[in-house]
Amino acid sequence: xxxxxxxxxxxxxxxxxxxxxxxxxxxxxxxxxxxxxxxxxxxxxxxxxxxxxxxxxxxxxxxxxxxxxxxxxxxxxxxxxxxxxxxxxxxxxxxxxxxxxxxxxxxxxxxxxxxxxxxxxxxxxxxxxxxxxxxxxxxxxxxxxxxxxxxxxxxxxxxxxxxxxxxxxxxxxxxxxxxxxxxxxxxxxxxxxxxxxxxxxxxxxxxxxxxxxxxxxxxxxxxxxxxxxxxxxxxxxxxxxxxxxxxxxxxxxxxxxxxxxxxxxxxxxxxxxxxxxxxxxxxxxxxxxxxxxxxxxxxxxxxxxxx
Amino acid sequence: xxxxxxxxxxxxxxxxxxxxxxxxxxxxxxxxxxxxxxxxxxxxxxxxxxxxxxxxxxxxxxxxxxxxxxxxxxxxxxxxxxxxxxxxxxxxxxxxxxxxxxxxxxxxxxxxxxxxxxxxxxxxxxxxxxxxxxxxxxxxxxxxxxxxxxxxxxxxxxxxxxxxxxxxxxxxxxxxxxxxxxxxxxxxxxxxxxxxxxxxxxxxxxxxxxxxxxxxxxxxxxxxxxxxxxxxxxxxxxxxxxxxxxxxxxxxxxxx
Numbered sequence: 001x002x003x004x005x006x007x008x009x010x011x012x013x014x015x016x017x018x019x020x021x022x023x024x025x026x027x028x029x030x031x032x033x034x035x036x037x038x039x040x041x042x043x044x045x046x047x048x049x050x051x052x053x054x055x056x057x058x059x060x061x062x063x064x065x066x067x068x069x070x071x072x073x074x075x076x077x078x079x080x081x082x083x084x085x086x087x088x089x090x091x092x093x094x095x096x097x098x099x100x101x102x103x104x105x106x107x108x109x110x111x112x113x114x115x116x117x118x119x120x121x122x123x124x125x126x127x128x129x130x131x132x133x134x135x136x137x138x139x140x141x142x143x144x145x146x147x148x149x150x151x152x153x154x155x156x157x158x159x160x161x162x163x164x165x166x167x168x169x170x171x172x173x174x175x176x177x178x179x180x181x182x183x184x185x186x187x188x189x190x191x192x193x194x195x196x197x198x199x200x201x202x203x204x205x206x207x208x209x210x211x212x213x214x215x216x217x218x219x220x221x222x223x224x225x226x227x228x229x230x231x232x233x234x235x236x237x238x239x240x241x242x243x244x245x246x247x248x249x250x251x252x253x254x255x256x257x258x259x260x261x262x263x264x265x266x267x268x269x270x271x272x273x274x275x276x277x278x279x280x281x282x283x284x285x286x287x288x289x290x291x292x293x294x295x296x297x298x299x300x301x302x303x304x305x306x307x
Numbered sequence: 308x309x310x311x312x313x314x315x316x317x318x319x320x321x322x323x324x325x326x327x328x329x330x331x332x333x334x335x336x337x338x339x340x341x342x343x344x345x346x347x348x349x350x351x352x353x354x355x356x357x358x359x360x361x362x363x364x365x366x367x368x369x370x371x372x373x374x375x376x377x378x379x380x381x382x383x384x385x386x387x388x389x390x391x392x393x394x395x396x397x398x399x400x401x402x403x404x405x406x407x408x409x410x411x412x413x414x415x416x417x418x419x420x421x422x423x424x425x426x427x428x429x430x431x432x433x434x435x436x437x438x439x440x441x442x443x444x445x446x447x448x449x450x451x452x453x454x455x456x457x458x459x460x461x462x463x464x465x466x467x468x469x470x471x472x473x474x475x476x477x478x479x480x481x482x483x484x485x486x487x488x489x490x491x492x493x494x495x496x497x498x499x500x501x502x503x504x505x506x507x508x509x510x511x512x513x514x515x516x517x518x519x520x521x522x523x524x525x526x527x528x529x530x531x532x533x534x535x536x537x538x539x540x541x542x543x544x545x546x547x548x549x550x551x552x553x554x555x556x557x558x559x560x561x562x563x
Contacts, residue, residue: 106316107401
């Protein structure tokens with residue numbers, strides 16, 4: 001028996017809007033059950049990538065397969081295993097939560113009995129039972145988003161695509177949302193692709209795709225990406241920050257440099273002591289601190305370097 | 308026939324929404340009765356139409372069609388709300404695709420049009436001497452008129468991006484469709500250019516069919532009117548499907 005196809009295989013996937021090249025050429029291989037974060041500044045091509053994978057757009061070039069189904073030729077098959085969450089919750093304010101879920105189940109072509117059961121399951125799973133008969137417009141922003149997740153998962157899709165799902169959520173609802181998605185992954189092996197501007201959310205990903213101006217600028221698991229910055233990041237500020245940077249460069253310890261408003265973030269390889277000694281000798285260095293690299297360092301380094 | 312389920316889902320949702328918007332529902336009914344009672348009674352005193360017992364009797368078929376036109380078109384045009392709040396994109400991403408979404412929306416808009424036109428039609432025996440056969444024929448025409456209007460509504464909604472344009476559409480599209488249809492005055496007495504415009508207006512054929520169904524003289528003939536409505540509806544549905552395709556929308560609008 002052959003191994004199951006990956007969740008997503010894309011080769012040279014690209015999209016233009018008239019003369020604007022929104023997505024250059026994306027190669028992507030996403031394993032089933034993976035948690036994938038799409039990162040990048042506004043206009044990087046994240047939403048275009050997601051709309052392409054959701055079959056709401058046709059590619060201008062390249063090919064892609066979702067669970068082995070061709071993105072252009074087998075759109076219906078892909079849509080059957082797809083759950084979508086957009087930036088704004090898609091919950092009809094004039095329908096109750098239960099009616100919203102039933103509507104989603106019918107859109108997913110579930111037969112009547114299956115649809116009713118799926119709605120009950122989704123309400124249970126997302127702890128929305130008590131709010132089942134509330135109108136969508138009566139829900140707070142946080143509960144609307146949770147109802148939206150219930151809506152997107154009511155038919156238990158194998159692939160969930162979420163476009164900035166945590167925008168505007170308080171920490172409590174954000175946590176609840178991620179718990180729901182984690183449960184979905186654990187219970188069903190659901191593949192999740194999401195975009196976010198909150199880089200800490202991407203730390204838990206199996207795979208991170210960093211886009212800038214429509215092109216892939218980095219991809220890999222978060223640990224590997226952070227390792228490209230160095231083993232430490234030194235944050236330096238003050239009038240002598242540039243001199244310290246030059247000295248560090250001379251010592252050959254600098255791997256990456258990001259200019260900030262007040263100084264530099266330097267990705268370091270090698271021991272900390274030489275740079276600490278250099279900083280101590282420069283009175284114009286007002287702030288000097290080491291910390292482990294984060295995805296934010298990768299983000300700034302890759303997106304600014306290519307600017 | 309998996310496609311039936313999403314179509315049914317869309318119809319059930321739209322009707323559920325309509326029932327919760329009672330103000331809109333009653334407002335639609337009130338509009339028709341206001342035209343019939345207030346405008347109709349007023350014009351009765353100053354206008355005589357050839358071949359009709361009174362202006363009210365003349366205008367009655369047009370008011371039935373108007374009720375269906377406004378009910379169906381406004382429901383269909385409310386698709387723009389779904390677009391603004393992201394529901395349309397969600398629907399268009401369903402496995403059944405754009406055609407199923409438009410079919411569902413057209414069906415629900417048709418049903419709303421039938422309910423609103425039907426309420427006016429039920430009052431017909433108070434104004435005209437109607438047989439059961441004429442009422443049945445009028446009900447059939449009402450269904451045709453509501454279906455045709457719902458498709459027109461979808462076509463109007465297709466290029467709209469924002470609910471802010473909604474009121475303008477009522478003034479710029481719905482009222483001209485009604486005024487240049489022979490619903491309120493005979494097209495035969497219109498200036499030539501307006502008569503030409505009336506011939507291009509699908510509502511003219513709906514009104515004419517309704518007149519014939521209710522035993523009043525028509526101008527255009529039943530078969531040509533039915534054929535015209537069938538052809539325009541097919542063309543309008545095709546155009547709407549093309550315009551609603553997300554692909555087409557993004558080509559026109561640029562990057563999301």
